[in-house]
Amino acid sequence: MTEVNENSEVKAIDPDQITEATNIEIQPVLKSETTDLDELEAQKRENEEEDEKDIRIKNLSEGNKKMSSELLRARADYENLKRRSTRERFEEIKRAKKNLFLNFLEILDNFERALDAVENHDDSFVQGIEMIHKQFLDVLSQGSVYEIKAEGTEFNPHMHEAMVQFPTNDYPENTVVQVFQKGYSFNGELLRPSQVSVATPAPSSSNDEKNPSVSEKDSSSQEDQA
Structure with a gap:
């Protein structure tokens, strides 16, 4: 190839110079395209990482909710178990106390029968026994009996x-x-019922006069026949 200058002189152009100039012009374009691809890939990786992060956060959030729900259920079960155990233990203690007090009441019944059989309550020995009886009742009252x-x-x-x-x-x-055997309560509940006699209406004497018995009628008829 030749080049025409101002003096119309034709000079030969070196092909290597053309290739070098072309490469100089193409390299920025290639570099720019490579940079864009790298940025796109980096952005893609960043988006994928963000998506993975969101998925992990969502999974962790769901796991936390599930764990919190299970923890609340476990805590509720524990509280129910604790209340039930406390109630059962209280009932066992209550039953044991009731049985103990029932045994005490049998002793108290015999104690009071013995005091009722005593004629002279002015005797110092009997008065001492009555004081013990009062102490016995005080102990029962302290136990809510x-x-x-x-x-x-x-x-x-x-x-x-x-x-x-x-x-x-x-x-x-x-x-x-009349009371045959005294009854007692424990903590406001029945411990032992009172054994009693109950009043019922007595037969009216006026009814007997208005309605004589069959035997009386028979006797009067026999007298009339005689």
Whole structure:
């Protein structure tokens, strides 16, 4: 190839110079394209990493929710178990106390029968026994054991055990007339019912006068025949 200058002189152009110039112009373009590809790949990797991070965060969040739910259930189960164990232990202690106090009541019954059989309550020995009896009752009251007042009150099937029906007009119907064995409560609950007799209406004498018995009628008829 030749080149024409201002003096119209033709000079030969070196092909290597053309190749070198071309490479100089192409290299920035290739470098720019390579840079864009690298940036795209870097952005793609960054997006993938962000997606993976979001997935991990989501999985961790779901795992935390599940773990929190399981922890709450486990805690609720533990609290229920603790309350149930406490209640069962309390009931066992309560049953043991009731059985112990029931045994004490049998001793107290014999104690009071012996005191009722004593005629001279002015004797110093008897007075000492009565003091022991009072101490016995104080110990029971400290354990929340109290006598159930029954005589003269209305019969209560939840507190009293009817042993005898007593026909009388001196007391209202269903009134406790006599106590055979004292009843006691423990912590406001029935420990032992009172064994009592209960008043029932007595037969009216006026009915007998208005309605003579069959035997009386027969005797009067026999007298008439005679």
